[in-house]
Amino acid sequence: MADDQTVRDSNKALVQASFDRWKNGSGSPFELLVPETEWTIVGSSPLSKTYRSRQAFLDEVINPFNARMSKPLVPTVRGLYADGDMVIIFFDAAATTRDGQPYRNTYTWYFQMRESKAVKVVAFFDTREFDEFWTRVSPKP
Numbered sequence: 001m002a003d004d005q006t007v008r009d010s011n012k013a014l015v016q017a018s019f020d021r022w023k024n025g026s027g028s029p030f031e032l033l034v035p036e037t038e039w040t041i042v043g044s045s046p047l048s049k050t051y052r053s054r055q056a057f058l059d060e061v062i063n064p065f066n067a068r069m070s071k072p073l074v075p076t077v078r079g080l081y082a083d084g085d086m087v088i089i090f091f092d093a094a095a096t097t098r099d100g101q102p103y104r105n106t107y108t109w110y111f112q113m114r115e116s117k118a119v120k121v122v123a124f125f126d127t128r129e130f131d132e133f134w135t136r137v138s139p140k141p
Contacts, residue, residue: 012082014113015089025072039051040121041123068133076094086113091108098137
């Protein structure tokens with residue numbers, strides 16, 4: 001069995017690589033999610049809740065989010081940390097919305113990893129900024 005440091009380093013490298021692919025447009029960290037991943041958005045947004053599967057999260061949040069963008073979200077990692085089975089990524093993200101306005105937010109995601117996959121995620125970000133954009137910009141018809 002791999003020691004804890006090896007598992008931490010491996011998990012950290014997997015998450016870093018997924019963000020690198022996201023930044024260059026060839027993938028995303030959502031590839032790391034198991035089908036039954038629980039993704040929790042913390043805060044007071046109408047979208048703040050726990051999504052009980054990868055597909056529910058993609059269908060209710062990510063796909064409608066992306067449909068509101070004219071240019072995709074690009075992450076800029078400020079820090080990536082691993083402790084036990086948890087990988088924490090602190091990043092800024094920017095995009096252009098369908099109404100031509102910039103979208104910028106700062107995020108911290110906590111990925112609980114098991115066997116090289118994320119089984120639970122907790123996401124923190126400025127829900128006021130998010131809600132304003134979500135309400136202002138309609139998804140593509």
